Amino acid sequence: MKVCGEQRPEFFDFAARVLEVELRHDAGARVIANLDGDRIAAVTAFTRFDARNAEMSIASDGSKKWMTRAFLYESFAYPFITLNLERVTGVVDSRNRAALTLDLKLGFVPEGVLRRWFGEADGILLGMLRSECRWLQIKDVPKG
Secondary structure: EEEOOOOOOOHHHHHHHHHHHOOEEEEEOOEEEEEEEEEEEEEEEOOOOOOOOOEEEEEEOOOOOOOOOHHHHHHHHHHHHOOOOOOOEEEEEOOOHHHHHHHHOOOOOOEEEEEEEEEEEEEEEEEHHHHHOOHHHOOOOOOO
C-alpha cells in the first residue's frame, strides 16, 4: 500500500461514487488516497473547511486491506498538523452500522443526531478533537 496526497481526478471520482456525494477539487475539497498498486483502496475526503474544522469522510473499496497505519496517520495529520485545525467532523448514515462502528473505533465521538439527514434515515454527527486523536501518536509510521 502507498499513501498518495496528490489531488488526482480519479481519487475524487472514487470517493464521490462510494460516498454518493458530489466531490470536486475545484469546489475546495481535498483528498488523500491509499493505493494498492494501481488500484484505489481508500480515499479520505475533506470538505467544508473553516478556521477550526473540516468535514472528513473515508471511502473504501470494502476490503480491510486499506486501513493501514500510514494511511490513518496521513488522514489525520492533514487536518490536525498541516492545517492546524482543532477538530474534524463526520456524518454517518444511521443505517450504516459498519461505518459507525469503524468511526467509533477510530476515536470519533457521537455529538448528535441530524434528523432525516439522509432522506428517510438520520445522520449520526461525529467529531474528533486534535487532542483526542491517537493516530498522531503513531511512532515509526511506515513509508509508502
